[in-house]
Amino acid sequence: MKQAILLSENDSVATLLERVDLGETIEIKGTGSLKEISVRDPIPSGHKVAVRDIKLGEIVIKYNNKIGVATKEILAGQHVHVHNLKSARTEYEEGGERS
């Protein structure tokens, strides 16, 4: 089974170690009680998958720390990246090439 690493129990995203296709079930390694998750998007290797539902505007957690804010409703198993997550820093506007 393909794997993703969850770095802390509080994290809402895990990092995939291989490319996965929609509908695949993957093993969650690392901390936490969640052992498996079914992915809802094709996701490239090294990218993040939500391990639980995340509300619009909710802080997204990795490394047991906030890495930004959800700009859309995110379901467990969905790809989390520039299309649904942005920096939570407020001293500047985002712009520039991000893809």
Place this chain on the structure above:
Amino acid sequence: MKKMIEGYIRNDGQVGFRNHVLILPSVLCSSKVAEKVAQSVPGCAVARHNQGCAQLGEDFNQTRRTLINTVMNPNVASVLIIGLGCERVSPNEIRDIISRSGKPAELLMIQDFGTIETIRRGIEIAKELVLAASVAKREAVPMSALTIGVECGGSDFSSGLSANPTVGQVADLVWQNGGRIILSETTELVGAEHLLFERMENESQKGKFATMLNRMINESLNNSRDTVDAESIPNNISPGNVRGGLTTLEEKSLGAMIKGGKVPIVGVKEYGERIEDRPGLYIMDSPGYDVESVTGMVAGGANIVLFTTGQGTPTGNPIVPVIKITGNHATVKKMNDNIDFDCSAVITGDETLEESGMKLLQKVLEVANGMETKSELLGQDDFSIWNVGIKL
């Protein structure tokens, strides 16, 4: 593990792990001549750069400080400065400061002789400096002689999961043995600063670090050319970072700061400023632009650099060995001639972080004792001083 290492003990007590004769241009205008001298005499390193004149205030001070402190790095045995003659940086002043420290320093001015005669005289002097340096002997030194600069470039998902935490393990081990760590790249600490503030000893350090962060953020916001490409600090996520799976600056920074391990922060330094002898972690102001960041840490006194790179990069430094580390096995296969250490087994679960850290420490000790890094073997002598003002 064999923990004793051998290095060159300099007059000022600092320990070098390389024994370079440095050919230093004081200004861009003398860089070509300096390069030709260095190429003619094996055993010489050259630090070509774009600065040295038409600079003001703190920008000028930063260039001057970086040039002097680069020569004062213990990996440098002696220096030949090649000046032009009319530049703002004073080659005479640099020569005098270095000489007073006890390190041999020679000087030639192109405006005294022209290009050809300066090169001819430069070769003569460089030949004598290399001869004198070649008799220096390595002596046994403790691990506390290590000053490790930590850098990340071309980061991807693997950097924060494997390479950076492996370097963090080495940082902890070096500190436990009395060594020093330098962590730079201010732009890549934004988003993780709360964790660094907690590790500082006093209000003065916190104040300096806050000033450093605010300066970087405000300058990025006030950049009058901002509208051209809308680049600002939150976009210090390169297209390659995004393809590799990194989404926000916070994510990149949290992964990057792990390189400093759990070492207590004992100093906050300006770019290119000398760190102290006290063991611990020093934060240095610098951009995330790899070559400029490494140049600043080397001026700060780093005698070894640990450079993590998910996607791979060839860069090195003229005087300090740069050990390239990746957690991305595909990068090891594609860029084997650039990568010194593969820690992808941490990601596959075949190795623990502790095991990976011990192996990397062993590599650090071998390199300290003289084993060449890939960037040294390929002659990657990248050197660039961070320019913080306009050119007149």
